[in-house]
Amino acid sequence: MKKLLLLTLVLFPIILSAQEKLQIGVAGLTHGHVGWVLDAHRKGTIEIIGISESNTDLANQLLSDFNISNDLLYPSLKEMLAEINPEAITAFGDTYSHLEVVQQAAPKGIHVMVEKPLAVSMEHALEMEKLAKEHKILLLTNYETSWYPSNHKAKELYESDQIGEIRKVIVRDGHRGPKKIGVNGEFLEWLTDPKLNGGGSLTDFGCYGANLMVWLTNGEKPLAVTAITQQLQPENNPKVEDEATIIVQYPNSQLIIQASWNWPIGRKDMEIYGLTGAIFSDNRNQLRVRMAEGYDGFDETIYDLPELNNPYRDPFLFLTAAVKGEIGIPEFDVYSLENNMMVMEILDAAKESAQTHQTIFLEEK
Template identity: 60%
Template sequence: MKNVGIIFLFLIFLFTNSQAQELPLKIGVAGLNHGHVPWVLNADKRPEIDIVGIAEPDRELAEKYSKQYGFSMDIVFGSIDEMLEKTKPEAVTGFGTTYQHLEIVQKCAPKSIHVMVEKPLAVSLDHAREMANLARKHQIQLLTNYETTWYTSHQKALEILESEKIGDIRKIVVRDGHRGPKKIGVGPEFLEWLTDPELNGAGALMDFGCYGANLSTWLMDGQRPISVTAVVQQLNPADNPKVEDESTIILTYPSSQTIIEASWNWPIGRKDMEIYGLTGAILVDNGKQLRLRMAEGYDGFSEEKFEMEKREKPLDDPFSMLYAVVRGQITLPNDDLSGLENNLIVMEILEAAKESARSGKTVWLDKR
């Protein structure tokens, strides 16, 4: 299990005491047309992070961010190759299209440059497997960043599960989404590829279905589901003419089931989760709030509420983690939310979900 105890506290101590003595981590940024790119541009203000190069062919887009965040256009290059050659980063973060993730690893892995991409890992299982093979061959870290990885409430949910207070898992329900990319006003450069089935791999199914697949795999200790069933719809073709905007994915395991509701049609943005055991339920409302309900009688329950603070460094955000991993200050568990093994299973699930939606049939995963 994932209880790190005294060993992890010791690693935290090493991280805290050695960080001041380390040089900043030299980071390259591949692409600026992802709506999450402010995350890394803001991280550049920290003493331990130094963005040394940006690969972005759209000069107008780069100039916009240059004015907003204060980086020099001298570090902006027209290609990944040029950026790598001129700046020699230790790690590259992917903030372009999901389709570009494979190219990033193809360019970086042979140079022993670590890679972290925004979720999901890839547009397809074939891309993901090629990326994994390259990462293993050249012994680099290949990490996938999800906003939900940094939710303290998810860590508390895992702690309750491991205490066996609610018994074995019987059902997980994960709901993620918002009103849709166009309705929430994402930038035109982001909207253009997020609603493109080739560059994003699909629509809401990929954009938000990946969260549930990632969390379910983690909560189920890295198990692969037995089967995947998906239903998708295009409820708003005016905004999303090329892709589905509504999806429901059902994962079956030997003794439990996960339902993933990924939507670009929620009237209110949400990232919440429910975990049902034999004797109680964990209701994760958001990143910091969680409720534990213990069953009493037929439909009664007692409820305990939890309010959590931000996670401790270096596991408080993706760039603290990336720094610590590259510097060798921490080693992530094999099935970590950001880790390669988890995210290869995520890609198996998403690929099977797309096939199930296309065929109208349940897809049974091969046994290993």
């Protein structure tokens, strides 16, 4: 039996006054998602007061595309912060540079939001965490799936004991590969570099599953991590893996992360299996719940979900509300530093496991 719950999607224009807008600096323009923050400025969600980027050709093209003045452009983050004092910095360069952004911003009391993952390694992450805590700044990590209504509904249903205790979670993320989907050259150059990105598909898409599981379990410590990786497109990704499967063992459950640059169709989905039913977060707005009936039967409810309420539907509204103290960030929330430190621990263990062909047991802190 199927039940369809259709919830109307209503979008409201977001217009903030000059006093409400968060003044930000943008560190780097080589990330393929940088259009989000530039468009947020154009729409009036935030106010960009400075941009650092050494690639002048790229910067000029992007600033022209989004009708942003070249007067805001600086050749380096250091030079930018010598001239302006933003409330926050959003990092849209390579992942390796996240550490430098925090090193320069934290002592000045400037909050930082980076694109996922937090860092290229646990070593970088630990230094970033130390600086953030020492200087009392927010250090947030933005994931596209953080503002998926389906994931929030899934957590709500699980926490209301809809399907019983979790036994297995499967998260699948990825696409055909950076080159095949046509990312720009500047993004492709560092995304397929093991130093600048920390790896290939394992870090690029493996972080999503780890982030969601830490959130779902409110920071439960994993016992062990086992991973295998392959390079199935050596012609496109000669330096890094493009296929990764990560198994994360918990005391009473298991997380399986399938991170791939080889999916024929792009995907970001999650399956949560409990003792009495299962939740399928199929995409951003669609979710299914199947309650077990007999051996292989089930009663299915389908949800068509609206966008989340502000500020949770947009990373820059979220950043604004967090910096201005309008919302709190619970421990192990998807954006939180605690969550993403554990994500880095899982990713580092996965990389070690893939290299050594052994299961990596995580020590209790």
